[in-house]
Amino acid sequence: MSATTRHLAIATTIAGKDLRAELRGRHAVTSTLFLAAVTMLIFGFALGPDRDRLAAAGPGLLWLAVVLSGILALGRLHHLETEDGAFELLGLYPVSRAAIYLGKVLGGLAAMLALGALVVPLTVILFGVDLLAVAPGLLVVISLGSVGLAAVGTLYAGLTVRLRAREVLLPLLLLPVVAPLLLAAVSATAVLLAGDPFGELAAWLQLLAGYDLAMLLAGGVTYGLALEE
Amino acid sequence: MALRVLGISAVVAIVAATVFGLFIVPADVNQGQPQRILYLHVATAWLAYLSFGVTTVACIWWLIRRDPRADAVALAGAEVGVVFIASTIWAGMMWGRPVWGTFWDWGDPRLTSTAVLLALYLGYLLIRRLTDDPQRRATRAAIIGIIAAIDLPIVHFSVTWWRGLHQPPTFGDPENILNPPAPGQFVAALLFMLAAFSLAWLWLAINRYRLARLEWSAEDAARRGALAPAASVAPAPEPNA
Secondary structure: OOHHHHHHHHHHHHHHHHHHHHHHHOOOHHHHHHHHHHHHHHHHHHHOOOHHHHHHHHHHHHHHHHHHHHHHHHHHHHHHHOHHHHHHHHHHOOOOHHHHHHHHHHHHHHHHHHHHHHHHHHHHHHHOOOOHHHHHHHHHHHHHHHHHHHHHHHHHHHHHOOOOOHHHHHHHHHHHHHHHHHHHHHHHHHHHHOOOOOOOHHHHHHHHHHHHHHHHHHHHHHHHHHHHO | OHHHHHHHHHHHHHHHHHHHHHHHOOOEOOOEHHHHHHHHHHHHHHHHHHHHHHHHHHHHHHHHHOOHHHHHHHHHHHHHHHHHHHHHHHHHHHHHHHHOOOOOOOOOHHHHHHHHHHHHHHHHHHHHHOOOOHHHHHHHHHHHHHHHHHHHHHHHHHHHHHHHHHOOOOOOOHHHHHOOOOOHHHHHHHHHHHHHHHHHHHHHHHHHHHHHHHHHHHHHHHHHHHHOOHHHOOOOOOOOO
């Protein structure tokens, strides 16, 4: 087995473990799915009932729901790991730290995609935004946004998981870091819905991809340091 | 002693630069009196960028060498940088209200990215406060500091493009007074202010560095005291100011 396939095997094993734990216990992601749905409802109260205004704000509300609930989901996924010293044991495995990080990112990515799969239809139903017409493009935007959120969120969740104030600290630290991701994802979604009249979509997608790459690399290098301390 | 001389000269220089900028240099023809705020605004902005640059290098240095001095440098840079960048934003808003007609403009990339910059380094300082063990604190903070440095250029790109999407540039470049056509007196006032604030920056940073080193040795001594019998507790190091 080559080094790359071994890394991938380790990563998928860890991601599979996280997903299995989630499917059996439903401790992390399930509650944040409900949170995302309730958030969308509350957005409607805050900005409605003018349909045009809601539709115009749709891309922003969609991504706000994903980012806010996603951060909580990533924090919860890591918090589960601290029970019975499982996080310390993860650090003792004689495998590459980058592979462990990748595994945690893949688990988080699955959670982010599940959030997206819920929030997108809700945006269509509640805010009257015709996202289905741009489904293929939207899939690319959601995927790129989810990878970035999972990449940086996993690293920060690992850094804060042992702190007492982690529930407040994680969003506080993460929100400024994901600001460009939110901006690019919202802009890409809005541009997509408008039919990309000025040909800006590619630039936003490149920015998202660049963000994903930068955070994955930074996380791969530094996550192990957070594990070993 | 040398540090005290530095502190006193910083105060004298800031007073002199303020007098020069307020009373000796004429006001800008277009912007009027508010333009004088920019001497402070630009000087603190440059020094804040310098601070965060120092912090970034020190964060990498800590992760490679685990040198406690690197952690103290990183902390000093971040803390002084936060003070300076907050002053930059404050002065910018005070200037923006009369000149732009608004405190805050979401279409200005520099303003929006500077706000994110402040939030990033406030987070850096916050996680330091919530971690007790010095080694863990330094490592966590160093990772956060490096991510902040990676994030900043992306923030800058995103808000610059964002402006392009929503509205054309509405306002003039606030740093236009620095361009070569600016009268020599304006440039002199700015450089004078920059020099004065550089002295203050140096004084603050050195003091914060020394304080951080003392805190580290006090924490070390306390931990050794907790592990060893009470008799062998090392005395706290004397500050040799």
